[in-house]
Amino acid sequence: MFNHIVKRIVISIPVLIGITVILFIMLNVIPGDPVALMMKEHVSPDVIARVNAQMHLDDPAVVRYFRFIIAAVQGDFGVSYKLNRPVTSLILQAFPNTLILAFAAAVFSWCIGIPAGILSAVRQYSFIDNLFMGFSLLGVSMPVFWSALLMQYVLALKLHWLPVSGFYGFKYVIMPAIVLGWSSAGIIARMTRSSLLEVMRNDYIRTARAKGLREIPVIIGHALKNSLLPVVTIMAIQVASLLSGAVITESIFGVPGVGRIAVNAIQSRDMPLLQGSILFACVLVIIGNLVADILYSFLDPRIRHEMQEK
């Protein structure tokens, strides 16, 4: 077990390094001279050269990359051009908001997705099944920004039930969480349904039925536990993608989170802030996938025993 976890962590390190390389090339090498870009044409070339030398921007890209990595490992992502504050502190300040939003969305999607999936599987091809699967498809096909505006219009502007935007308390979390969690709820419902249907075809389910158990104990006591295995993995992966995918939701609902930082950084062409926030989101996704992977091998007794034997 321990070896497996270590192996997984070791495998994800090159992926992380690859991401930093791509990010560095995209943001530091392709755009060209940052000082010249920022100061426009009304500055003499020697000033640009001097500032470049001062900030060590005239070093070869490889040297600059290693300097960036060494600083990043120590938690230093540079200073924001526009806000003039360390990127790390800006991100850490915003992260709890993103975390609250993502967690609320995840809880929403579990509470809706798993029961909906179970009901759909139990009543396969029924009206309820079609209804839930329709909602699930709708969740995947609906643009997040559009469903957000629709909810804002109906729930906030027309019915005055919830505040339009901002992030000051529980009431402010409800709408963004539903909007962000809907498509995940749909995916979880589909996953639960198909996985439960597959498990229900197994021999041991037939045995349970044959010994006279009623349908509900068969599902809850025998089928559900095994069918939720892939669902749990998807759930862990989704927490990560919710964290990174909150970009649109955060900017619509005015949630001061990491996603909004990234969007604002693009709009104000604030390279260090963009680099820091994107890298931060990528690290979260990688950790989420890692947890999903480890969780899966830990929960699935077939894989667990196989590893213990080795």
Next chain:
Amino acid sequence: MTQDVSIECEPGGFTAPRDLENESFLKEVALAFVKNKVAIAGLCIVLFLVLIAVFAPFLTPHDPYAINLDEQLRPPSFHNWFGTDKFGRDLLTRIIYGTRISLVIGLVPSFISMIFGSVLGIVSGYYGGKTDFIIMRLADVMIAFPSLLLAMVVMYTLGASLFNIFIALSLVGWAGIARVVRSQTLALKEKEFVDAARAIGVKTRVIMLRHIFPNCLPVLIVMFSLGIPEAIMYEASLSFLGVGAQPPTPSWGLLVARGKEYLFSAPWVAILPGVAILITVLAFNFMGDGLRDALDPYMKD
């Protein structure tokens, strides 16, 4: 590591190799597709959208770019079926012209990433060894990079414009395809017909193109058709965030973003273009799901 939930990547887990030129197979697929009412509905909507995109100028008397400040934010009426926007432009006209953008954005980057993905996947799977290692580690990185964020970074670097979205989305999509095609190739290259081709001295390039690629087509068609709605959605999201198409382009995402400011006084400006996105994405999803079920019964959930 993958965020893909719908497609398994086990070697050979997708389809058994089939002869695509075999008429009965094609007939079987077509029959299965036609029987699927939802898929046919999706196909009809898609064809309808294509017609709208092609004949856009003939469908509407208005100009999508002509500013008319006397008619700002008019509600839907007989003259302007969907009302007008902030600059007095007819919203229906702009949505109709937006169909062109969304369809092209859906098709072109998906096609480019399909070509890159299948070439890299086949090369990776067929040669194995170092080539395979390098391509697959690159694919790992691309898959671990959240797509929307990667597209945002590309848009930052290249600048916000419609054309750069093509590049961003082509860069995002290839890795998942390469991974699946590789696993297909791994299974296929062990088959007798590939051995036979090799034995009679067929060149490697020809084996890849004529023997392996056609057998990857079913999975490629499915991935391509399901990549279209995804690309449309990414374009709309990027344009909505202001890092995609720029005004006055009638991109649907941009229309929603502009309408957001008048959500209370003129809700139709934001809501109606979103309906267009929803219908288009739903139709392509219906069609893609139908194709998947028809081409490979084992993939059904």
